[in-house]
Structure formats: C-alpha cells, structure tokens
Amino acid sequence: MTRLSAWVTARVGSVSDEARLPNSLAEMAGSNSSVVTVGDLAAALNVSTRTVHRLAAQYIGLTPHALIRRRRLQEAAEHIRSEPEASLSSVAAAHGFSDQAHFARKFQRFLGQTPREYRGAPGHHS
Template identity: 45%
Template sequence: MIDARRGVLYPARMPEFHRIAPAAEAADLVQWFWIPQWDIEPGRTSRQHVVSYPALNLVVEPGGVELVGPSTAASYRDLIGRGWAVGAMLKPAAVAAFTEQPSALRDESRAFDAPELHREVVEAMRDAGERGREHAAAAFSEWLLARVGTPGPAALDANRVAELLMTDATVIRDEDAAMRLSVSVRTMQRLTRRYVGLSPAAMIRRRRLQEAAQRVREHPDTDLATLAAELGYADHAHLTNDFRTVLGFTPSSYRAASGNRLPR
C-alpha cells in the first residue's frame, strides 16, 4: 500500500489533517480522501509545502470543485482564515472519466463542473467533526462510483502499474517494473501516460524523492550516502541534485530545518 505519510514536507506545520479510506466498492477508483481543516489567526498565514504523489486529485472546497493534475515539482499553499478541503487522490482507473489527456494537466489545475458533488460535500462538512468527514468521504465515494462506473481491464492494469511503481523500493528502472508485471516497457509507458500523465521513470523518481525526504525527516541521523545507495541513486551527489532540482534545497538543509525556519 502507498505510504500515506509521504508527501507532506513539514507535517508539524500542518493544520488538522485527516486521510480516510474510500468505501470498499470505490477502492479501484480512489487511493484515499484527504481532508485538511484550518483556523488561522487573523493576519497570519500558514504555508504548507508538499511533494505530491503522481496522481490526479479531485478537490472540493467551499468555493467550488477543482481537478488538479500530477505535479513534477514541490508546491505550496498559503492557508489563511478558516476553511477546509476534501480531496480524492484518484487511482489511474478513474482518470479517463475526467480527462482524455492527463498529461495536459501536468502541474496545472482547472475548475470542474460537479454541482451535485459540491452540494453534498459542503452539506456534510457543515459538521466539522469526524462524523462530517466520514459523511463527506461516503458521498464522494458514491458520486465517483456513479461517474466512473466499472473500470475496464486496461484501467485496472494501470492501477497495478502505479501501485508497483509507488510502493516497491526495489524498482528503480522501467525495466524492473515491466519484468515484475510481465509486460513490455512500451505497454507500461503507454498505460501510465494514458492514465496518469507521467512516464514510469517520473513516477519512480517521485517515489524515491518522497521516501528520501521522509527518511531524512524521521531519522535525522541517517547517513546521506547510505540513504542514496539504499534508494538506488548513483551516489550522494545524485540524491542532492534530485532534492535541489525538485524541492529547491539540499537534503542537509532540509534535515537542519526546524519550526518555522525554512531551508535555503
């Protein structure tokens, strides 16, 4: 299973945050629902940094619904005032019901017309507690099932490819995954581009970077050269370059960051 702890670069700075599993019937369509809730003091801003999973997200907020494409870099959002969001991290099998070209949404987002979904989630979130969140996730699951229907064989194959690429630390090349799945590299590439919008190599890079950040964050005494070798990087310099290119800072500066102080 994909590690739900990865992706948030500074968990201690997050507002109230919840992940909820989908209804069993929707398990082929959504990885999980994520629900942040915040109440920031007037005049203050809470900046949330994330290195997102390589997936499309459908996000409901009080102001509307948004389809968010897969990202290739770290991103942040400034939270102010009081609010919430209910997001569905879509599995590849659900993507075709929302866009024919997920690659066109890479590092982009767009408004999505789903008034019934918006109405039901907003109504559920009037209860700010656990009950409201559970009702919002249940309504979202039901809506997705009606929208997407039963995924076909190719869509389910795409789910299996994505699950392997994002969970198996021994997979460091396209060829590793293709051999494990008993498919050709070209077939695997076609599936991820059609149902995710990224190449298998890009998805592997994202998993390795997420895991590297998590290990550095949770185990600050980790030797970076050893970590690089364990995650399949060529060397320490390769790991550092990946950090700097995607996140904008080095593993050492990330490890040193604490409180509200951000790495340079």
C-alpha cells in the same frame, strides 16, 4: 453493486482490464520499494516495458522512471527524518542514487530544498 455504480456502468460500460492497469502501475511504482527499474515495474504488472511507457504517457502524464524516482526521493526524505545522523552519501546510496551530487540535485528539484536543508528544517529532527 451500489446504485451509483450500476448507473455509471450502464452509461459508460465496465472498466476494461487495461484501463485498470494505470492505477496498478501508479500504485506499484509509488509504494513498492522492490521496484527500482521500469523493467521491474513491467515484470510486476506482467506486461512489456513498452506497455508500461504507453500506459504512463496515456493515463498518468509522468514517465514510469519519474514515478519510481519520486518514490525513491520520498523514501530518502523519510530516511533523513528517521535517521538525521546518517550521512547524505549513505542515504543517496541506500536509495539508488549514483552519487550524492546527483541525489542532491534531484532531491532539490522534487522537494524544493537540498537534503542538507531538509535535514535542518524544523520538525525534521528525531
């Protein structure tokens, strides 16, 4: 343990396992493509869905669903960059969106432009 870590631990105490969970929750929701639902997230963390919701509200400030949706939209943006010829409906379906219109609304809200505009933006061609 470094001097700083020892000093902080002496003053505020050790971090509890529950306090570490929000970091794991954010990491899992933000990087694990197999996590598609809040139930998946709860199972991966070995806690209840209620605990996932409580931890997200208390420590993160976004709902678990919003965290998962953000990752799916980031993956969809990467898909558009890496396969600009792919149809937007196939990109939407590949990333769990019920239809292209729903996907386009969420994409625009999150990234500030429609998927079509994003695909045509400079630097987003292969």
